[in-house]
Amino acid sequence: MSATTQMGAAVDISRLSKIYKTREDDDVLALDKIDLKIEPGSFVAVVGPSGCGKSTLLSLLAGLTPASTGSIAIDGDGVSKPHPKTGVVFQSDLLLYWRSVLDNILLPIEIKRLDVAKYRPRAEELLAQVGLEGFGNKFPSELSGGMRQRVAICRALIQEPGLLLMDEPFGALDALTREQMIMDLQSMWLRLRNTVLFITHGIDEAVFLADRVLVMSPRPGRVDLDLKIDLPRPRQWSKTHEDKDYHGYVRQIRAIFEAKGILVAH
């Protein structure tokens, strides 16, 4: 969100599998030999039925969970722990209630023992860019759900991550706030041009936001469809929702879910 344009990170996933060991005998194959290359600066959305491994994929990319087999590289660096170029936003804002908004945004800087004072103006700039100018000294309990999620996004952006991982970031928001956040996320990304991997249950928000939508199969997760979304930007809410190409993409994705019995056609 800074005035400087930065290049997004490249992601290269090869033969990636994840098996969860369980206490029972049968292990869970959550991801099955995923191959995926993501261009720097692109916005990729992942949709799929519940339990297909979307959060697992994100967690592996974030370096929070080890892969069972295969590899992930971010700008050529193998990922085995959280990568400095990566920022993560979850469905729940995970703000620390005893810290002010600014101190929450600056938490990753503090954890990395960087110079907090140096990053303070940037934190304030980020807050202003998400419409929360002057809220730095408030506490999370004084903010609405949408405002808290904006703060969580600022916290993920404080170190200008080349790769922003978002796991259903708007899933807990009401419909109007969600619409506003989707539009704001698009504006932010158009300014920043970092690489975004956005996980969602919403086919509509995936098609609206992304350059590319990956549709995952039921578990074990594989990529069933890799759909390029060729709609002009900036996308406007009403105009894009009236666009016949937009509806064509949504139909194509729904057809996959209907064919697999995940959605029942009415």
Ligand SMILES: Nc1ncnc2c1ncn2[C@@H]1O[C@H](COP(=O)(O)OP(=O)(O)OP(=O)(O)O)[C@@H](O)[C@H]1O
């Ligand atoms: N720690 C774990 N131990 C065992 N199994 C797990 C673990 N975490 C996830 N799983 C299983 O792995 C599969 C994929 O889970 P994951 O949370 O990645 O799916 P998801 O697509 O994100 O689901 P949802 O959309 O419901 O959030 C599921 O069958 C889940 O039960």
